[in-house]
Structure formats: structure tokens, C-alpha cells
Amino acid sequence: MMSLKPRNVDFTETWAHLKETVAGVVGLRAVERSVWNTRFSDVYALCVAHPEPLADKLYDETRNFLEEHVQGLLQRVRGTVALDNNDHNDGLLTRYVTAWREYSQGVAYLNSLYSYLNLQHVKRQKVSDAEIIYGSSATVTCPEHDARQLEVGELGLEIWERVLVKPLTSALTGRIVNALAAARESPPDPAHASILREAIHSTVQVRAFRVRAPLQLYQQLVLEPYLTAAAAAHAKLAAELLASGDVAHYTKHALAGLDREISLGARFLDSSSAEAVRGCYERAAVAAHLPALHATVHQLMKDAAADLPSASERRVDLRRMYTLLRPLGANALRPLVDAAHAQAAADGQALLALSHNKDEAHTHFVNAMLSLHGKYSKLFGEVFGGAQAFVGALDKACSAVVNSRLPSDGSARAPELLARYCDALLRKRAGGDADVDDKLAAAIVVFKYVDDKDVFQKYYARALARRLIHQLSASMEQEEAMINRLKAACGYEFTNKLHRMFTDVAVSADLNAKFQQHLRDNNLATSTGFFIQVLQAGAWPLGGAMAPLAPPQQLERPARLFEAFYRASFNGRRLAWLHHLCTGDLRTRYTPRLYHISATTPQCALLLSFETVDVWNARELRDSLQLAGDAWHRHLRPLLDAGLLIATGDVGSETEDDTSADATIALNLAFSCKRTKVRLTCANAPNHPGGSSSSNSGTAAEPGETAAHCDDDRKMYLQAAIVRIMKQRKVLRHTELIQEVVSQARGSFAPSVAMIKKCIEALIDKQYLERAPAALDTYSYLA
Amino acid sequence: MSGEDCDPMDRGENDGQKPDKMFTLKKWNAVAMWSWDVECDTCAICRVQVMDACLRCQGESKKDSYGKQDCVVVWGECNHSFHFCCMSLWVKQNNRCPLCQQEWSIQRMGK
Numbered sequence: 001m002m003s004l005k006p007r008n009v010d011f012t013e014t015w016a017h018l019k020e021t022v023a024g025v026v027g028l029r030a031v032e033r034s035v036w037n038t039r040f041s042d043v044y045a046l047c048v049a050h051p052e053p054l055a056d057k058l059y060d061e062t063r064n065f066l067e068e069h070v071q072g073l074l075q076r077v078r079g080t081v082a083l084d085n086n087d088h089n090d091g092l093l094t095r096y097v098t099a100w101r102e103y104s105q106g107v108a109y110l111n112s113l114y115s116y117l118n119l120q121h122v123k124r125q126k127v128s129d130a131e132i133i134y135g136s137s138a139t140v141t142c143p144e145h146d147a148r149q150l151e152v153g154e155l156g157l158e159i160w161e162r163v164l165v166k167p168l169t170s171a172l173t174g175r176i177v178n179a180l181a182a183a184r185e186s187p188p189d190p191a192h193a194s195i196l197r198e199a200i201h202s203t204v205q206v207r208a209f210r211v212r213a214p215l216q217l218y219q220q221l222v223l224e225p226y227l228t229a230a231a232a233a234h235a236k237l238a239a240e241l242l243a244s245g246d247v248a249h250y251t252k253h254a255l256a257g258l259d260r261e262i263s264l265g266a267r268f269l270d271s272s273s274a275e276a277v278r279g280c281y282e283r284a285a286v287a288a289h290l291p292a293l294h295a296t297v298h299q300l301m302k303d304a305a306a307d308l309p310s311a312s313e314r315r316v317d318l319r320r321m322y323t324l325l326r327p328l329g330a331n332a333l334r335p336l337v338d339a340a341h342a343q344a345a346a347d348g349q350a351l352l353a354l355s356h357n358k359d360e361a362h363t364h365f366v367n368a369m370l371s372l373h374g375k376y377s378k379l380f381g382e383v384f385g386g387a388q389a390f391v392g393a394l395d396k397a398c399s400a401v402v403n404s405r406l407p408s409d410g411s412a413r414a415p416e417l418l419a420r421y422c423d424a425l426l427r428k429r430a431g432g433d434a435d436v437d438d439k440l441a442a443a444i445v446v447f448k449y450v451d452d453k454d455v456f457q458k459y460y461a462r463a464l465a466r467r468l469i470h471q472l473s474a475s476m477e478q479e480e481a482m483i484n485r486l487k488a489a490c491g492y493e494f495t496n497k498l499h500r501m502f503t504d505v506a507v508s509a510d511l512n513a514k515f516q517q518h519l520r521d522n523n524l525a526t527s528t529g530f531f532i533q534v535l536q537a538g539a540w541p542l543g544g545a546m547a548p549l550a551p552p553q554q555l556e557r558p559a560r561l562f563e564a565f566y567r568a569s570f571n572g573r574r575l576a577w578l579h580h581l582c583t584g585d586l587r588t589r590y591t592p593r594l595y596h597i598s599a600t601t602p603q604c605a606l607l608l609s610f611e612t613v614d615v616w617n618a619r620e621l622r623d624s625l626q627l628a629g630d631a632w633h634r635h636l637r638p639l640l641d642a643g644l645l646i647a648t649g650d651v652g653s654e655t656e657d658d659t660s661a662d663a664t665i666a667l668n669l670a671f672s673c674k675r676t677k678v679r680l681t682c683a684n685a686p687n688h689p690g691g692s693s694s695s696n697s698g699t700a701a702e703p704g705e706t707a708a709h710c711d712d713d714r715k716m717y718l719q720a721a722i723v724r725i726m727k728q729r730k731v732l733r734h735t736e737l738i739q740e741v742v743s744q745a746r747g748s749f750a751p752s753v754a755m756i757k758k759c760i761e762a763l764i765d766k767q768y769l770e771r772a773p774a775a776l777d778t779y780s781y782l783a
Numbered sequence: 784m785s786g787e788d789c790d791p792m793d794r795g796e797n798d799g800q801k802p803d804k805m806f807t808l809k810k811w812n813a814v815a816m817w818s819w820d821v822e823c824d825t826c827a828i829c830r831v832q833v834m835d836a837c838l839r840c841q842g843e844s845k846k847d848s849y850g851k852q853d854c855v856v857v858w859g860e861c862n863h864s865f866h867f868c869c870m871s872l873w874v875k876q877n878n879r880c881p882l883c884q885q886e887w888s889i890q891r892m893g894k
Contacts, residue, residue, distance in 0.1 A: 469814055496841075529810035537818035538834035554808045562813070571894035572856060572864075574820040581814040587807045596809075604808065611805050667805070 026106035086174030111153030234284035251320035294335040341393040348401030362420035402449040419459030500539035599680040602635040610667040618663035726781035828869035837866035856893035
């Protein structure tokens with residue numbers, strides 16, 4: 001056992017022994033364990049030698065030895081080849097890697113042999129990582145000229161880089177770059193591949209211990225020259241591809257090239273370079289040819305969307321194109337997005353323009369939009385992976401198509417058609433559709449694209465009112481579900497009135513039950529079936545058409561009973577009868593066959609007037625029923641048309657409000673009809689001021705009126721929005737105000753700037769706002 | 784509505800009555816509309832129609848579900864009417880009718 005005590009050591013002698021072993025270790029020759037142990041102690045002895053520690057001397061000698069050794073390796077690696085011919089198969093790389101394997105391994109062993117020196121001597125003067133990164137007076141100079149000592153393993157690597165790699169830099173670079181180029185063309189055999197990989201990775205490992213710029217050598221020696229060479233190769237390849245075939249050919253091979261390049265990089269280069277390799281390829285092979293690629297996207301998009309067998313191939317081409325363009329950023333993709341938008345919009349217009357049955361316009365419209373949306377959602381999902389930009393393009397296209405206006409009529413028909421579509425689905429039908437729920441849910445897809453949601457709401461509310469009052473709904477669950485869907489899409493305010501209407505119907509059912517109970521309790525039962533719906537004012541789009549009527553005595557009694565009951569049940573409420581919406585079921589007794597007549601209350605009153613009299617003077621009849629103005633004609637006309645009543649003389653017409661004094665109306669005692677059920681409706685009141693008399697028949701006369709209605713509502717809405725905004729902001733510039741108003745209104749309609757300006761003017765007139773005295777384009781709020 | 788033909792009953796009833804009856808009224812589906820019995824249909828406090836919920840309630844019902852008509856009308860002895868919600872806040876500040884300055888006392892409540 002040797003003593004740990006510091007002693008006098010003969011440096012020359014000890015170093016001579018040690019040097020021999022060191023040479024053996026770095027040359028990877030066998031070293032006996034006992035020798036190794038002795039040398040280990042020698043290092044210790046030198047480091048703690050008495051009277052002077054000899055560590056520095058040992059360090060210097062070791063460095064000198066290693067430098068010499070590497071010098072020798074350099075000669076071995078260089079061999080006899082001409083350095084500047086850059087032939088990667090001339091054996092230089094192989095010799096380099098062999099030497100590197102041996103040396104790096106040897107130096108690692110050496111490091112452990114010198115572990116005492118490393119630990120006790122070098123570590124103590126080592127600068128901390130923080131000092132290296134943030135700099136200190138000691139690290140200003142570059143590490144190569146740093147006088148401070150490195151651990152022996154690190155020293156060995158440093159010497160390798162300085163003594164061996166430096167002189168060979170250009171030779172190594174040239175060979176590595178050429179070898180990589182060859183590997184791109186055809187994969188090298190495994191032996192060559194591993195030589196190449198190790199040569200490249202040695203440039204990383206040799207500096208791996210450095211905190212600062214560990215990849216510097218790799219970048220200078222391998223990566224940068226490689227990328228320069230690769231860029232040229234990619235550019236040439238891309239040019240050839242474009243010259244030799246169409247864009248499909250190009251995208252296919254360019255994409256394959258990209259994959260090849262990425263896997264080449266992954267196989268041979270450091271993992272940190274993946275981005276750089278990819279970027280280099282994209283710049284050289286794709287970005288340089290953007291104009292040529294962009295020129296083809298419209299046609300490609302068109303072909304991909306076509307219903308042809310070749311479309312699926314074009315879709316693959318398009319997906320490849322997208323894969324190539326996507327990494328290049330939004331600008332490179334823009335033409336593709338634009339093409340997607342244009343294609344969807346054009347297709348949508350074409351679908352809408354397909355010929356269809358006029359009566360089925362609503363179904364045609366919604367189905368066309370749904371198939372457009374479905375088709376392109378699928379296509380864009382498949383080709384572009386549902387990328388946001390393309391979803392946005394589809395939304396824009398759908399919105400443009402949905403809200404497109406024909407030059408012939410000024411307003412978009414979407415709100416009306418969509419409301420009719422919903423109405424048709426929600427109505428009772430003979431067949432009973434199984435997938436009504438799905439269809440209604442799909443209608444919401446179209447609804448979301450409608451700009452004029454407020455117009456839709458008007459049509460929908462009117463149709464809903466008709467269904468509820470005349471009990472035409474197929475299912476109340478469906479009605480409620482649809483209202484909830486609209487609410488989810490547009491918010492509480494949008495469906496508030498719809499919901500109130502819906503609630504009224506539910507409340508009425510309850511009310512009827514209570515009323516019947518009340519009648520039974522008080523022995524007031526009537527012979528007539530009586531069912532009532534009590535609607536709340538303000539929620540129903542029924543207009544003010546409350547024509548007066550003196551109801552016949554048969555109706556008077558239940559009406560009075562109910563009024564009394566209602567007054568007792570509620571407080572402070574006024575009840576008004578909407579006779580034009582009430583229907584009565586009559587049965588004829590004077591005809592051989594029994595007819596069931598379903599008619600409005602005024603019509604029932606008209607018929608019941610003939611209970612005791614067969615012929616009435618027209619004017620007297622009118623006066624006795626207090627049927628005023630056009631209500632008289634609207635209710636009488638269907639009775640005459642059906643043949644239940646017969647008029648002699650001029651009873652007046654819709655346009656001419658005069659009933660001549662001697663006109664008579666008689667009950668047609670010989671009435672006969674093929675069907676036993678006669679359903680009478682009341683004619684439309686096209687010119688009735690502000691009143692849509694909720695008749696059963698079509699919407700033909702309504703659009704113009706609805707538009708006018710909507711305009712008024714919109715003005716109110718805009719004025720309210722302006723006041724809200726101004727109340728909060730006090731002072732606001734014109735353009736900002738317009739922007740805020742538009743963004744608030746977007747949920748229910750797209751307001752025109754002209755209309756907003758008008759509303760601002762109106763508010764200035766009403767002294768809600770004023771123009772700020774100093775600045776012309778600024779408004780201020782007047783509290 | 785026109786579908787239910789309870790003929791046996793129907794006949795019995797009619798045979799017992801006057802044979803010369805021209806029509807029988809089988810059923811009446813009535814529709815009526817109710818509104819608060821007020822002189823002015825706008826609440827002078829919140830400027831919303833009394834048939835609609837007051838501003839405050841409209842704002843709150845956005846959160847919970849709609850449905851019941853909770854926002855009723857109240858009439859004072861002076862016969863002026865307001866949303867009950869609006870008025871109950873008003874009287875905390877000033878126990879007078881905002882329209883006629885009479886001492887406020889409730890005449891009746893809507894139900």
C-alpha cells in the first residue's frame with residue numbers, strides 16, 4: 001500500500017512511467033490492472049508532491065504529449081490522398097472515424113486515470129456556468145486561448161479539434177457534403193452510412209462539454225455548407241419537376257423529396273437541425289415556385305370539387321399542395337384559401353339556380369345550402385384537415401350565397417324561405433316525418449349564415465303564431481326544441497317573444513281545464529264545446545286587426561261566462577276577443593246531408609243570423625253584426641264562394657266599400673257539396689293598415705310589408721344601440737361609433753351605414769346627442 | 784278540432800230540441816288577447832311597455848330561464864300604473880307617484 005502522505009517525487013522518472021501508460025491508454029492498448037492502479041497513485045503523488053505540488057507540470061506535459069499524439073493521428077488520417085479532391089470514397093472519412101473512435105474512447109479512459117487531477121486541481125479553477133454564460137473578466141478571451149486548465153478528457157477533445165480537425169476542415173466538409181448528396185440519391189450501405197454519421201456526430205461530440213456554442217463546429221463544418229449545397233440541389237430538382245410535368249407531378253415529387261430530405265437529416269445530422277433542413281427545402285423547392293403553384297390552384301380546386309371520377313385524385317393533389325404550402329405561412333396559403341372561397345361560392349350559386357318547383361322554393365333553398373355546406377365541409381376537412389382558414393372561407397362563401405340577392409328583387413329571400421322551411425316541417429302532416437328533428441337541427445346551420453336574422457324572426461313568429469292558434473303544430477316538443485335552438489344560436493332577446501307565445505299556449509291549456517271545472521262546479525255547463533286561447537298582448541305578431549263584432553247569442557253566453565271567470569281569476573287584466581282568429585264548428589240541419597262547417601266567428605255569426613230568417617237585407621245584416629269596413633267583405637266572400645249564402649244585388653266588394661240599399665243575402669237551402677266537411681277561411685286583407693290578419697293562406701303579399709316593419713324595428717334598435725354606446729362613452733368619433741353599432745347589431749342584422757347615419761341625425765334632432773363644438777366628426781352624449 | 788264527432792249524443796240532444804233548427808254550434812275555438820288595464824301602456828319609470836317585463840327583469844331573465852310572468856303591474860290610488868319592480872325601487876327614494884306627485888298607495892296589483 002502506498003502512503004497518501006505528500007512526499008518528494010522525482011517528476012522526470014514518474015512522468016516517464018506515466019507517459020508510457022498514457023500512450024497505451026489513448027492508443028487503446030491493453031494496460032494491466034496493477035499498472036493502472038500504480039499510475040493512478042502516481043497522478044495522486046504528483047498532485048500532492050512535496051515541497052512543490054507538480055500538478056501544473058503534469059498538466060502541461062500531458063497536453064504536450066496529447067498534442068504530439070494527435071499530430072501523429074493527423075498524419076495517419078491524412079494519409080497520402082490529395083486533400084482538395086473531395087472524393088468522399090477516398091478513405092479519409094473512414095480513417096478519420098477510426099482515429100476518432102480510438103482517440104475519443106482513449107481520452108475518456110485517460111480522464112478517469114487523471115480523475116484526481118481533475119477533481120482537486122482543475123475543478124477548483126473552473127469557471128461556473130453562470131460566468132461562462134453571462135461573462136466575467138476571466139472569460140472575455142475565447143476558450144481556445146484560455147490559459148485556464150480543462151479536465152483532461154476535455155483537454156483531449158480540445159486538442160483534437162485544434163490539432164486534427166482544423167487542418168482538415170475543408171477536406172472533411174467537402175467529403176461530408178458530397179457523401180450526403182450521394183446518400184440523398186441512393187442510400188449508402190450500412191458501413192458507409194455509419195462512418196458518415198459518426199464523422200458528422202464527432203463534430204458535435206468534440207464540443208459537447210462546452211457551455212457556450214456547443215454546436216459551433218458542427219454548424220460551420222457540416223450544417224452550413226450542407227444547406228448551401230442542398231438548396232442548390234433542391235432548386236434544380238424543383239425546376240426540373242416543373243419543367244417535366246404538370247403541377248400534380250410536381251407536388252407529388254416535391255413532397256416525396258421533402259420526406260426524403262427530412263429522413264436524410266434525421267439519419268445523419270444532429271437532431272437540432274431538423275427545422276433548418278426542412279426550411280431549406282421549403283425555401284428552395286417550394287417558395288421559389290409559388291407563382292407557378294398559385295396559378296394552378298383555381299383549376300385544381302374546381303377539379304377537386306367536381307363530381308367526376310378524377311376528383312379524388314385531384315383532391316390528393318390538392319392535399320399535397322396544401323401540405324407543401326402550409327409551412328410557408330398565411331401569405332403562401334392565401335391564393336388557396338381564396339380559391340376555396342370562390343369555388344364554394346360559385347358552386348353555391350349554381351346549386352341555387354337549379355330549376356325547381358316554385359312551391360318548393362323553401363325546400364330547394366335549404367337543401368341546396370345544406371348540400372353545399374356538407375360537401376365543402378367534408379372536402380375541406382379531408383383535404384385541408386379542417387384548417388381554420390378554410391373553415392372561415394367556407395363560412396364566408398356560405399354567407400355570401402345565403403344572403404345573395406337576385407337583381408330582380410331587392411331583398412334577400414333567405415329569411416323567408418328558411419322560415420317557410422321550418423314551418424313546413426313543424427306543421428302537422430299526413431305522413432309524419434321521422435327525421436324532422438334532424439332537419440330542423442340542420443336548418444340552424446343555414447340560419448347561422450342568414451344576415452337578416454330579424455327578418456327571419458318576423459316570418460318565423462308569424463308562422464309560429466299561425467301554428468299555435470290554429471293548432472297546426474305536429475308536436476309541441478319539436479316547437480320548443482326549435483325555439484331553444486334559435487335561442488342557443490341568437491340569444492334570449494331573439495326568442496323572447498317566441499317563448500312567450502309558446503308559454504301562452506301552455507298556460508291556456510291549464511286555463512281551459514280550470515274554466516271547465518268552474519263551469520261544472522257552478523252547474524253552468526253549455527251545450528257548445530268551448531276552447532279558448534288567451535294570448536298576451538305584445539308578444540304575438542297579430543297586428544291590430546280587432547274588428548268589432550256583435551256575436552250571436554249562442555256565442556255570447558260562453559264568452560260572458562269566460563270573461564267573468566277570467567276577471568275573477570286575474571287582476572287588472574283587460575280581455576279582447578280576436579274574432580277573426582276564432583273558429584266555430586257548425587253543423588247544418590236544413591240540408592239532406594249533414595255538413596260540418598268550420599268557419600271564423602264572424603262567419604258563424606253570419607250563418608247563425610239565418611236561424612230564423614231566410615233572406616236578409618245586406619245592409620241590415622251588416623249593421624246588426626256590426627261588421628265594419630272590409631271585415632264584412634273578407635268574411636262574407638268565402639261564404640258566397642262556397643255557395644252557403646246567395647247574394648242578389650250589389651253587396652259591395654273589397655275595393656268598393658258600398659253595399660247597395662236593396663241588396664239581399666239569402667241562405668242557400670239547396671246547398672250541397674261533395675265533401676261533408678267545409679272549411680271556410682277568411683280572405684286576406686292586403687291593404688289593411690299595419691294588420692296582418694293571420695289568415696291561413698300564403699305569404700305572397702307579405703314580403704314588402706315585412707320589410708317595412710323590419711326597417712322600423714331596425715331603426716329603433718340602432719337608435720337604442722347608439723344611445724347605449726354614447727351613454728357609456730360620452731364622447732365618440734363618428735367612425736368608432738359606426739363600428740361599435742355594427743358590431744352590436746351583427747347578431748340580428750347587417751345594418752347599412754346610411755341607416756346608422758340617419759339614426760344619428762334623428763337622435764341629434766331629439767337632443768340625445770350633439771355634434772361636439774370643436775370637432776366636426778365627433779358626437780357627445782347629452783344626459 | 785273538427786274531427787271529434789260524438790254523433791250518438793249529438794243526435795239525442797238535437798232530436799229533443801226544436802226540429803226546425805238550422806244550425807247547431809258544436810264547438811267554438813275562441814282566441815282572446817289580454818293586456819293590463821292601464822291608461823298608458825308604457826311604464827314611466829323604465830320606459831318599457833308594461834306588457835313586457837321591466838328592464839331589470841329582462842336583464843336578469845337572460846341568466847335564468849324565462850317563462851312565468853313575474854313582472855306584474857301595480858296601480859296607485861291616483862290610477863297611474865307602473866311595473867311593480869320599478870315602483871318598489873322608486874318608493875324607497877320617494878314615496879310619491881312619479882307622474883302626479885301624490886302620496887303613493889297601492890290601489891291594486893296585477894295578477
